[in-house]
Structures are given as structure tokens and as C-alpha cells.
Amino acid sequence: MLVAAAVCPSPPLLVPEVAAGAAPELDRARAACFDAVAVLAAARPDRLLLVGTAPEAESGDYPAGSAGSFRGFGVALDVRLGGGEPGPRELPPSLTVGAWLLERTHWQAAPPTARALPDTLPPGDCLAAGRELAAGDERLALLVLGDGSACRSAKAPGAWDERAEPFDAAVAGALGTADGPALAALDPVLARQLHVAGRAGWQLLAGAAEGADLAGRLLYDEAPYGVGYLAATWS
Template identity: 55%
Template sequence: MSLVAAAVCPHPPLLVPEVAAGAAAELDDLRVACRAAVAHLTNASVDSLIVVGSDTTTVRRQPPFGGTLSPWGIDLPVGDPSGEQLPLSLLIGAWLAPHAADFQSVAVDAPPAECARLGRALAGQAERVGLLVLGDGSSCRTEKAPGFFDARAEPFDAAVAAALAGADAAALAAIDPGEAEELLVAGRAPWQVLAGACQDGDRKMTGELLYEAAPYGVGYFVATWQ
């Protein structure tokens, strides 16, 4: 039982064209990359596709999976909105992969060791496990970014991009939680869950970076591992 494929995507609500409205075309390249990443998971013929994203707590979500985008300005249902509202990261995951049947949140402040344990547990769930990992990079890339400008943001995001491109689980596991928190990084804990999921594998994974940009001063990455 092991992780055989993974996709990493960001989770801005503007990824959904109806939310972005007149600005929808600005993220077309990102949407194309995200669709390609999810197709990578489908083509891997996984037995269990698990969506992982950050929230305030670490919880295995129970069906029905879904919610509405009304907190972000439009009452658009995603998945099955009859159950408990998914947090934004998992809601975007449900929008990207409507066929997913397993959703796991991880606390945004979860220590790296806890993230690693969770990743190993998820990778052991089935013979062929796939992960869709949702997470944004630094929110401090420009003066108009949500966290204003921080000179550390660009090199931080560059290191994450390199780790994702190289399927470098050790580099993701080594991300400093304190620095990530200061740079308003939403993806640190989910990325470290991915790193943990690789620890017990019997072969090294390869990666491909499909997208890297910071269109709104926030680092967005799309990558595939196999």
C-alpha cells in the first residue's frame, strides 16, 4: 500500500470562474494547469483519491462532501451542499475533483511531525493511493498582496517550487512552520502531509511543475508527482 500519484493545486476562490466574473480570464492558465493535474490522478488509476487541505483543525470529513461559495460572493453549490460546509481548501478540491470520495483537513498550525504521521496513514489506506493536495504559497509577494510585501516571500516560494518540481519530499518536510506562518502560507501543512505520504514508499517519485506565478501577490503552484 503506497502513494502512487499526487497533484498539488492552490485554492483561491477566484479559481472558480463564476466567482472571478469579469476577471475570470486572468487565471485561465492556472485553471488549465489544475485540470491537467487532476487528470494526472485519474490516469494513475488510483484505488483511493484523498483530497487534503488546510483548516483550523485536523479532521477526516464525512459525506456528503460539498458546500456553497456564498461566503465568497456567489451562491454556487459545489458537490453535495446538503452536508457540513467544507473549508475553502477542500471546497475547491471538490470543485476540481468532483469524483473524489475522501476529504481530509489538516490544521494549518499542525507541527511537521504530525503532518508526516498523517501522510503515512493516508498513504496506507489502499493499494494505490492518490492525493490531491490544496495549498497556497506566500501571501506577501507584492505591496498589494494580502500580507503586504516581505522580501523573504519570493525566495520562499522559489524553494517550494523547486521542491515540487523535483518531488523533493525532504525539502517540503523541512519547511519552517514559523517562517511559513509569518509569510501567510496556507499550504505548508498540506505539503508536509504529502511529504509524509512518501516516506514509506519503495521508490522515489518524480515531479513536474505545471504552473508557478503570483498573480495577486500570492504564490500559486500546480505540480504532479508519480
Template identity: 55%
Template structure:
């Protein structure tokens, strides 16, 4: 049963050790993530799934290990059982860091979803996660368009802002639209597939989303960052 979700972006810059001198610039984003995770864990889940972008469709059903050594810092994080050899993609590693930061010590598993994963399969994955334990929470990692400004990683695309606005509205209302995969790919929006998994997990006539809060919506580096908190009705 789905009991709560936290939606967060997954730039390694979330880690103050990686951001170094720029760390204070993202303090409001970190605070919003902390608030979303606090609300998610307050729902007392039996299991937390971290869902995020990855190069391949892969289940980390026992857990895994992620690190940020490639960004010049000696920080290693674990998810679940910290299975050696099961290397988490960066998005899931940031999710594992957020869980550790929030003090979660319960069961946690991961699901990496590639940007090409189609809506029906994303939705099916969400339903499967929802039914994986009596009380399931999702920590959903991913970002909006990386083409919001001329200094953004993908340069400026005038379609980026309306795309992100529709996602933000869906996160605020608790009803995410079916996001166009091709457009999301062109706009470099890594959150498309993870958000669609969330939509599948939360899409229940028995327990529709009763509370949805958009806690952060900005593009400090030309990349759309959203933080949201969802919970179903009792």
C-alpha cells in the same frame, strides 16, 4: 499505496463564477490544474484524498458539502457522500470543485490540516492516507506566501520570494523540504501543512517519486500559486 498526486492552489477565484470579469486572467492556472488532475486520475486510484488548509485538524472520511455563496455565487459542491452538516472548509471546497470539473466519480475523502500542525504529525497523516486503500491519490490544496508584493494580502515581505522558490524547487524535484512552520505562518503560506502531508505520503523507499513536474509557478495577485504533478516509480 500512493500512486499519484496533484498539487493546486485554492483561491475561490479559481471558479470563473467567482472571478467574473477577472476570470480570463486565471485561465493558465486553471489549465495547469486540469492537467495535474488529468495525470492524477490517469493513475486509476481507488480513492482520492483532498488535503487542504482548515481552521482545525479534521477528517471528512465520509465526505462533505461546500459552497461559495459567501462569494456571491450560488455554487455548491460535494465531496464523497455529500454528507449534510459536514461543511468543508474553503480549501477543500475548491478541491471538490476541481474534482467535479475533472469528472471524478469515484470515492473521495477529505483531510483539513491547520497551519499549526507540526511536521511529524503531518508526516504521520501522510503515511496513514497512503495506506488507506490499495491505490491512493492525493489532491493537495494550498498556497505559497501571500506577501510577495506591496499589493498582496499581507503586503511585501522580502523573505516571501526565496521561501516560495524553495517550495517550487521541492515540488519540481519530488522532494519537498521540511518547511519552517513559524516562517510559513508569518508569510501567510496556507500550503505548508498540506505539502508536508504530501511529503509523508510520498516518502517511501519502496516507491520514491519518479516523475515530478512543476506546471505553474507565479504570483498573479502577490500570492504564490503552484501546480505540480507527482507519480511514484513502478
């Protein structure tokens, strides 16, 4: 059963070493993410699963001990997903950010594992995956990594789109009220057009939360660099 969830943005810029001189610009986002992880720890889960998106070739499950790196972003910084032997594959960027968050908050609760979803995964499959994860009596916590639209300004990675702000506002409302059905109803075609990186993970969360009595709290909702960054907890 799902006992807690945290939703955090996944840009490598959350890592101060990657952001360099721009690091202070994301101080509030970083602090919100740390607070969200603390809520997961307080829930005393039996299992923590990180959920992010990745290209099809990098999708699938990653065991405890899997390694990630920010060397592709010009920083000699490596992270590990908890203890254990390194897995055969390197964590994709979204999950690498999640592993960094756990290291920075000194995660000591349940051993973490991770799952990368293709960003093209249909909503029904996302919901079904969440339901399967939450089945049984095991106390499950989810750390869902993903960004909102990348079309909130003219200089955004996806350029400005008038549909972006309403889309992100709807997601923020759903996350802040633990409204799983609203997340389940997100349009994957529109999400793809707006370069949304969190849709699949949010819909997996919606499936896992079905039948759970959780309250939502929105911790962060801003769009630095024209990208929607959201942090929230369900507990």
C-alpha cells in the same frame, strides 16, 4: 501506497463565477489544475483524498458526499464531494475548491474523501499523518490544496516581504522534483509569517511519499495578486 499526487492552489478566484471579470487572469492556473487532476485519474487509484487547511474548528475528515458552497463569496454555487449522502459539516474553502475541480473535470475514479488540517499542525505530525495514509497496499492518490506566500507584492494580502519569493521558489523546486525531504524541512514559523496556506498539506504529502518512486512535474508557478500559486504532479 501513494501512486500519484497533485498539488493545486486553493483560492476561490479559481472559480470563474467568483472571479467574474477577472476570471481570464487565472486561466493558466485553472488549466494547470485540470491537467493535474487528469494525472490523478490516470493513476487509477483505489482512494482519492483531498487535503487542505482550515481553522482548528473545521479540521478533521470529511466523507464522500460532503457539500461546499461559494455563497460566502457572493456566488450561488454549491458543490459536492462525489456521491453519497451530504456530511454533517460543510467543506471549508480550500476543500470546496478541490471539490469544484473534481466536478469540473468530471471525476469518475475512486470515490473522494477529504481531510482538513489545522495550519498550525507541527511538521512531525503532518509527516506522520502522511505515512499512516500511505501504509498498506491500497493505491492512494492525494489532491493537496494550498497557496504559497501571500507577501509577494506591496498590495498582497500580507504586504511585501523579501523572504516570500525565495520561500516560494524553494517550494516550487521541491514540488517540481518530488523532493519530499525539502518539503519536510519547511519552517512552520516562517510559513506562518508569510501567510502560507499550503505548508501542512505539502508536509503531509512528503510523509506519504516516503519510499515511493515518483517523478515531479511543475505545471504552474506564478504570483498573481501577490500570492504564490503553485500546481504540480507527482506520479
